[in-house]
Amino acid sequence: MSVGIDWVKAWVGDTVRVVSENRVRLIELDREIGDGDHGENLDRGFQAVKAKFDALPDGETPAAALKLVATTLISTVGGASGPLLGTAYLKGSQALGDATSLDSAAIAAFLTAARDGVVMRGKAEVGDKTMIDAWTPAVDAASAAAEAGKSVAETLEAAASAAEKGAESTEPLVAHKGRASYLGERAVGHRDPGAESSSLILRAAADAATATEASA
Amino acid sequence: MKKLINDPKNVVDESVEGFGLAHGDLVEVTPDPLFVSRAGGATTGRVGLVSGGGSGHEPLHAGFVGYGMLTAAVPGAVFTSPTPDPIVAATLKADGGAGVLHIVKNYTGDVLNFETAADLADAEGVRVVSVIVDDDVAVKDSLYTAGRRGVAGTVVVEKCAGAAAERGDDLDAVAAVATKVNSVTRTMGVALTAGIVPHAGEPSFTLPEDEIEIGIGIHGEPGRERIKLESADAIVDRMLAPILEDLPFSSGDRVLLFVNGMGGTPLVEQYIVYRHAAKVLADRGIEVTRTLVGNYVTSLEMQGVSITLTKLDDELTDLWDAPVETAALRWGR
Numbered sequence: 402m403s404v405g406i407d408w409v410k411a412w413v414g415d416t417v418r419v420v421s422e423n424r425v426r427l428i429e430l431d432r433e434i435g436d437g438d439h440g441e442n443l444d445r446g447f448q449a450v451k452a453k454f455d456a457l458p459d460g461e462t463p464a465a466a467l468k469l470v471a472t473t474l475i476s477t478v479g480g481a482s483g484p485l486l487g488t489a490y491l492k493g494s495q496a497l498g499d500a501t502s503l504d505s506a507a508i509a510a511f512l513t514a515a516r517d518g519v520v521m522r523g524k525a526e527v528g529d530k531t532m533i534d535a536w537t538p539a540v541d542a543a544s545a546a547a548e549a550g551k552s553v554a555e556t557l558e559a560a561a562s563a564a565e566k567g568a569e570s571t572e573p574l575v576a577h578k579g580r581a582s583y584l585g586e587r588a589v590g591h592r593d594p595g596a597e598s599s600s601l602i603l604r605a606a607a608d609a610a611t612a613t614e615a616s617a
Numbered sequence: 618m619k620k621l622i623n624d625p626k627n628v629v630d631e632s633v634e635g636f637g638l639a640h641g642d643l644v645e646v647t648p649d650p651l652f653v654s655r656a657g658g659a660t661t662g663r664v665g666l667v668s669g670g671g672s673g674h675e676p677l678h679a680g681f682v683g684y685g686m687l688t689a690a691v692p693g694a695v696f697t698s699p700t701p702d703p704i705v706a707a708t709l710k711a712d713g714g715a716g717v718l719h720i721v722k723n724y725t726g727d728v729l730n731f732e733t734a735a736d737l738a739d740a741e742g743v744r745v746v747s748v749i750v751d752d753d754v755a756v757k758d759s760l761y762t763a764g765r766r767g768v769a770g771t772v773v774v775e776k777c778a779g780a781a782a783e784r785g786d787d788l789d790a791v792a793a794v795a796t797k798v799n800s801v802t803r804t805m806g807v808a809l810t811a812g813i814v815p816h817a818g819e820p821s822f823t824l825p826e827d828e829i830e831i832g833i834g835i836h837g838e839p840g841r842e843r844i845k846l847e848s849a850d851a852i853v854d855r856m857l858a859p860i861l862e863d864l865p866f867s868s869g870d871r872v873l874l875f876v877n878g879m880g881g882t883p884l885v886e887q888y889i890v891y892r893h894a895a896k897v898l899a900d901r902g903i904e905v906t907r908t909l910v911g912n913y914v915t916s917l918e919m920q921g922v923s924i925t926l927t928k929l930d931d932e933l934t935d936l937w938d939a940p941v942e943t944a945a946l947r948w949g950r
Contacts, residue, residue, distance in 0.1 A: 428817055436696045436836040437817045445694075475733065479671075479697040480726035484733055522729060575761075579725045582762035583755075583838045 402552045403502040404613050409466045410454065411609035417451045419601050420444050430594040434581040439482060439594040446478035446486075462501055467494035481579055482595055485523050485532065486602075492518030505556040509540070509547035512560060516540045523578060530576035530588060532595035538563040539603050554614045557607035564600035571596045618818050625816040629672045629692055636679055640944045643683045647710070650703035653679040654689040654710045664782040664791045665689070665711030668720040668775055669704060670727050671696040673812065674835055677771065677914045680945030686779035687943070688717075695814050695917075696821070696836050698726035704734035708743055716744035716788035720775055720795060722767025723751040724834075746788055748795040750774050752804040752925065754863045755832025755840025766834040769877040769914040769923045770802035773937070776946065780939035794936065801928040803863050805856040808833040809846070810881060812917030831855060835879075835916050849886065853893040856924050861901070866926055868902030873909065873937060875925035880915035882922055887911070890922050898926075907937055913945065 420427075420443050427440030450473045457466060467490050475487030493515030500507060516536040525531040527538075542563035546556040571593035576582045581593065622628050633653060637646030644653050652669070659665050668678045669691030678690035688711035693699035708717045717738065721731045728749065735745040752770030756762050778795040786794065808830040811820035822837050824830060829852070832841030847855075866872060876891045878884070891910050898905055906929055914923070929937065940949035 432817060432819070432821060436838065437814050437819075437821050438694065438697045441816045442694065442697055476700050476702045479693045479700045479730065481698075481729055483700055483726070484729040523725070577761050578763055580763070580834075580836070580838050583766070583834060583840050585839075587839070 402554075402614055403504040404553050404610055405502050406461060406463055406466060408503070408553075408609055408613040409463045410457070411613055412606045413450060413454050413466075413470060415605035415609050416602050417447045419605050420447045420598070423598070423601055427594050427598055430592055430597055433591045434576065434584055434588045435594060436580060438480060439598065442478045442480050442482060443598055446474045446483065449473050449477040462497070462499055463503060464494040464497040464499065467497070481523070482532075482598070485519050485595070488518040488522045489515035489536070492521075503553065505547040505551055505553050508553055508556050509543045512540045512543045525578045528574060529578045530571045530574040530581060530593045530596075531578050532593070532599040534571045534574075534593065535564040535567040535596040535599040535603070538567040552614065554607065554610040557603070557610045561600070561604040561607035564603040568592060568596040568600040618813050620813070620815060622815055625818075628815045629694055632672070633679065633692055636944070643942065643944055644679065647706065650706050652689055652691045652703045652707035652710070653682050654707060655682055655684075655687075659688055659711050659713035661713045662715055662785075663713045664715045664786065664788050665708070665713055665717040666720060666775065666779055666782055666791070667691065667704070667707050667711050667717055668771070669693065669699050669707070670722055670724070671698055673814070673917045674914050676912075676945035678775070681772065681775050681943045683941070683943035684950065685783050685939055685941035685943075686775055686946065695816070698724065698730045701730050701734040701737060704731060705737045705741070708734065708738040708745060709741060712743045716746065718778060718782070718788060718791050718795060719745055719747040720771065720778065721747055721749050722771055723749050723764055724766060725763050727767075744788060746792040748774070748778075748792055748799065750799050752799060752802045753834060753840065754803050754805050754859045755834070768804045768806060768835050769875060769925045770799065770804045770927065772909075772913050772946075773802055773873060773875065773925065773927045774798045776941060777933055777936040779941065780936040783939065798927065798933065801864065801933070802925060803860045804923050804925040805860050806833045806835070806879070806921060806923035807831050807852055807856060808837050808879065808919055808921035810920040811837050812880065812919035814917065833921065835914055837916055837919055849889045850893045853890055853924070854897065857894060857897050860924065860926055864928065866903055866928060871904045871906045871929045871934070872898065873907040873925075873927040873929055874898065874905045875909040875927070877914050877923045877925065878912040879919040879921040879923070880912060881918040881920035884911065887922055890924065894924055906934065
């Protein structure tokens with residue numbers, strides 16, 4: 402079982418909706434330990450992505466479509482999350498090459514490259530209370546699922562569940578990167594908004610794969 | 618929340634448009650991608666200076682575009698660094714053939730977006746050198762944080778580097794001036810209340826009526842501690858102590874004393890702060906030879922102030938005194 406451009410389109414569509422629905426909640430999370438713009442910025446970015454995708458020509462490869470997500474996020478989101486998430490999509494897309502059909506190994510490679518891109522830009526490690534706390538367990542879970550021969554939907558489901566746990570795991574942490582790092586101990590007890598939005602995006606990827614596989 | 622806005626989504630665009638209309642003799646506004654540049658464009662053969670960052674800190678940075686200071690400024694969304702596109706466009710516009718200096722406040726988003734923009738501008742054939750401003754002494758340990766933030770001292774960096782560019786220094790020399798100013802500039806801030814981000818509609822953090830936040834950055838984010846409200850003099854003592862020991866500043870030093878309002882604190886209180894700061898410095902034998910008091914790097918309507926000291930030598934004094942003609946700072950011309 403594999404997925405292609407239909408999955409990418411469904412994923413982006415779900416992400417646009419989920420980010421918009423969670424805009425206020427992400428703003429609230431960010432107000433607690435940052436400056437309260439995360440939901441606003443991501444929503445602005447994914448609305449711009451939606452506009453581009455509505456005009457996406459037929460026959461694009463998954464890589465080309467995901468690169469479009471990357472450049473749009475980089476040029477509309479701003480802050481730290483724009484370059485970081487944009488780099489995730491960019492590096493991830495580069496790992497896909499010209500493939501039109503992605504199996505679970507390709508999905509795991511995509512997620513790994515995306516995570517490595519975020520680490521390259523932001524230099525954060527697991528435990529720094531950043532989006533990496535969602536991405537790295539997601540990559541580990543996806544890689545294990547792919548190696549175990551799971552389907553694309555199962556692989557992304559594993560990634561999404563791990564990302565959600567990862568986002569939750571940021572709550573007791575002291576932040577070491579980004580603006581929350583200035584709070585010191587006072588960041589403890591608050592979930593990192595970047596980890597939370599990353600888990601929402603990965604959940605959308607899993608839901609889209611489940612829907613795409615069901616209709617295939 | 619009461620605000621004089623039409624639509625939270627249009628706050629920055631409409632504000633910058635108004636700024637352009639108000640100061641058409643000094644600046645021109647490019648709407649898409651949004652940036653502000655010097656009226657008449659770059660000066661041929663002179664290094665261009667580009668700075669930028671989230672909006673909500675006015676007059677930083679657009680208020681410092683003009684003769685003797687910035688060539689262009691890039692406003693991002695409120696409290697959000699601009700994206701690379703407008704930074705690249707501003708950089709190309711600011712290039713007079715001698716390259717462009719990016720003056721970047723040390724905030725994660727600003728650094729990442731300016732870094733990307735510098736790469737893209739380089740690819741367009743414009744040489745870019747970046748200087749990161751990190752004057753805030755409130756952040757101690759950069760091992761466990763994103764490092765010291767760039768705050769009010771940015772104004773001093775922009776002023777002196779702008780003067781160096783105006784006198785004809787080459788790009789590396791202008792960058793060296795900016796680096797030097799940053800290395801002798803230290804700032805500490807305090808917040809009494811939070812600002813209100815237009816799209817959030819609520820204060821960006823909550824501070825009880827009788828408490829203050831010591832060591833804030835320019836978005837109200839903390840650096841040191843939250844304490845009970847004290848007298849102005851006691852607060853100034855708390856702010857000056859870490860500044861003075863950090864560089865350190867000592868007897869015989871000449872300094873610029875810059876008291877900056879965060880947007881919601883009237884001048885009457887800023888001068889009370891200045892009064893005590895000047896006395897403390899005089900008691901320590903530190904000579905205040907230049908002064909700046911007012912709202913220059915704000916945080917929307919946040920109540921609070923920051924105190925900045927820059928150690929001045931003859932060169933920096935001359936560069937500070939050099940003529941400047943911008944919306945927010947002008948003298949000597």
